Amino acid sequence: MPNYRAPRIRSTEITPEEIWQSRRHWMKAAGASVLTGAAGVFPSIGGASTLPSLDAIISKRFITMEPRTPEKDAVSYNNFYEFGLDKGDPAKYAHTLQTNPWKVRIEGEVVTPKTFDIDDIRKFAPLEERTYRMRCVEGWSMVIPWIGYSLSALLSQVQPTGNAKYVEFITDVQPKNMPGLSSRSIQWPYNEGLRLDEAMHPLTLLVLGMYGKVLPNQNGAPVRLIVPWKYGFKSAKSIVTIRLTEKQPTSSWMKALPSEYGFYSNVNPEVAHPRWSQATERRIGEDGVFAPKRKTLMFNGYGNEVASLYTGMDLRKNY
Amino acid sequence: MRLKTLPARTFDRAKVLLFCFGLYPLARWFWLGWHHELTANPVEFLSRSSGTWALVCLLVTLSVSPLREWLHQPALLRWRRMCGLFTFFYASLHALSWAWWDQGFEWLAMLSDVWQRPFIMVGMAAFLTMSLLAITSTHGWMRRLGPQWQQLHRLIYVIALLGLLHYYWHKSGKNDFFTVAIYAAVMAGLLGWRVIRYKKRQSSLRKSV
Numbered sequence: 003m004p005n006y007r008a009p010r011i012r013s014t015e016i017t018p019e020e021i022w023q024s025r026r027h028w029m030k031a032a033g034a035s036v037l038t039g040a041a042g043v044f045p046s047i048g049g050a051s052t053l054p055s056l057d058a059i060i061s062k063r064f065i066t067m068e069p070r071t072p073e074k075d076a077v078s079y080n081n082f083y084e085f086g087l088d089k090g091d092p093a094k095y096a097h098t099l100q101t102n103p104w105k106v107r108i109e110g111e112v113v114t115p116k117t118f119d120i121d122d123i124r125k126f127a128p129l130e131e132r133t134y135r136m137r138c139v140e141g142w143s144m145v146i147p148w149i150g151y152s153l154s155a156l157l158s159q160v161q162p163t164g165n166a167k168y169v170e171f172i173t174d175v176q177p178k179n180m181p182g183l184s185s186r187s188i189q190w191p192y193n194e195g196l197r198l199d200e201a202m203h204p205l206t207l208l209v210l211g212m213y214g215k216v217l218p219n220q221n222g223a224p225v226r227l228i229v230p231w232k233y234g235f236k237s238a239k240s241i242v243t244i245r246l247t248e249k250q251p252t253s254s255w256m257k258a259l260p261s262e263y264g265f266y267s268n269v270n271p272e273v274a275h276p277r278w279s280q281a282t283e284r285r286i287g288e289d290g291v292f293a294p295k296r297k298t299l300m301f302n303g304y305g306n307e308v309a310s311l312y313t314g315m316d317l318r319k320n321y
Numbered sequence: 322m323r324l325k326t327l328p329a330r331t332f333d334r335a336k337v338l339l340f341c342f343g344l345y346p347l348a349r350w351f352w353l354g355w356h357h358e359l360t361a362n363p364v365e366f367l368s369r370s371s372g373t374w375a376l377v378c379l380l381v382t383l384s385v386s387p388l389r390e391w392l393h394q395p396a397l398l399r400w401r402r403m404c405g406l407f408t409f410f411y412a413s414l415h416a417l418s419w420a421w422w423d424q425g426f427e428w429l430a431m432l433s434d435v436w437q438r439p440f441i442m443v444g445m446a447a448f449l450t451m452s453l454l455a456i457t458s459t460h461g462w463m464r465r466l467g468p469q470w471q472q473l474h475r476l477i478y479v480i481a482l483l484g485l486l487h488y489y490w491h492k493s494g495k496n497d498f499f500t501v502a503i504y505a506a507v508m509a510g511l512l513g514w515r516v517i518r519y520k521k522r523q524s525s526l527r528k529s530v
Contacts, residue, residue: 043493076361078360086437087495087497185497186496187495187496188496258496262494277438277440284362284365286361287361295422295423303352
């Protein structure tokens with residue numbers, strides 16, 4: 003990626019070390035009190051505060067700016083249709099998701115297809131904490147500290163063939179554990195796709211944890227994708243298969259509503275969704291009832307890093 | 322309790338109860354808000370909840386007439402206006418939530434939103450028509466309009482169908498039609514009852530001629 007430039011950060015936007023350190027102490031204290039049976043003191047939505055912690059280096063390149071979304075909001079307001087259509091459903095029902103054992107198969111246009119155990123996947127690269135903006139296609143956004151590493155580090159474990167041009171991500175299907183599968187809103191398994199160069203971009207993150215802990219089930223445990231310059235639905239959850247392909251994959255949303263969802267789905271304030279404007283968004287947990295919506299940024303504010311991927315493309319057509 | 326034999330004034334007195342029932346959704350929002358239970362996105366929750374309650378109140382309003390005939394209690398008619406006004410109250414809050422939280426009270430943005438999105442246009446058409454009925458719901462307007470009053474207020478059937486279409490379009494994004502089907506079935510029953518009654522009256526009129 004010769005054109006890649008790390009985002010520029012004003013010094014005022016960086017959280018001083020003592021603040022995040024003190025937060026870590028607080029987190030430890032909270033963890034300790036959970037162990038000593040004072041769990042009731044801390045709000046535990048979806049069991050989030052009882053998850054094992056996951057150590058990571060705080061990334062200096064991918065630190066951000068805006069205040070983090072409160073953890074309780076990020077783990078209680080989710081779209082994960084396998085567990086229901088309401089955004090409160092995943093936190094209520096995803097505890098049934100079976101995440102152990104978990105294997106991820108990488109197949110398709112690779113020299114040797116391989117299957118990796120989740121424990122090995124955690125070791126392929128040093129874990130980093132990166133705080134990204136996340137913009138949902140529905141018009142809301144969050145700022146979330148993810149833990150993981152660039153997807154390219156996982157893809158380098160296999161050798162793509164010369165034919166590989168796209169990467170498809172497939173979410174697990176667990177009929178007994180996923181009450182939402184009975185709804186016919188989209189086709190299962192959930193699948194999404196990226197162009198190979200998008201998948202190899204350093205911003206594209208393979209995620210194993212958030213807020214200092216392993217991923218909660220409702221957020222796509224044990225391993226998911228985060229592509230911060232695209233609408234949230236592109237970032238597949240609970241991935242079991244990664245398939246390199248020659249042809250552009252057709253995603254679940256493209257199949258369900260071809261008039262509304264295209265392959266790229268880059269955050270773009272100028273291209274409206276057929277049923278609503280994408281020019282503005284509401285930041286969850288931060289923008290109060292009396293705050294106006296904030297302006298949505300092109301490529302969700304990651305234009306410096308990713309705009310060059312789309313040089314010469316008509317982004318109105320390739321929405 | 323035999324509802325059919327209750328004196329009319331019981332229903333008049335029970336209007337206070339009806340009023341309290343009508344305020345239940347509003348009270349519930351305050352309760353949830355006080356306990357931080359309006360979800361992570363309170364704006365979306367309130368916007369959707371007000372729309373749902375407007376639709377529920379509309380169906381309650383439409384059920385007053387069938388109930389009145391079924392129970393032989395003409396006094397029930399005096400409940401209908403309050404039900405209708407509660408429908409208008411929640412529909413107003415629903416429209417306000419859109420104008421305020423979604424559009425930030427920007428008139429041009431609102432106009433273009435209504436124009437560009439059929440789902441919003443249909444909802445707005447229903448709301449404006451409902452406003453007309455709310456304004457003309459007073460005794461003064463009933464007297465002034467005379468027999469035209471009833472004709473005008475038959476627009477509630479149009480409002481009901483527009484409201485259902487608005488809800489259907491809202492839910493179509495997720496191909497989630499279960500709740501829409503429930504509301505549609507109740508509405509079909511309430512409107513169907515009127516069609517049957519109309520046809521019966523027509524045929525009995527013909528016989529009497």
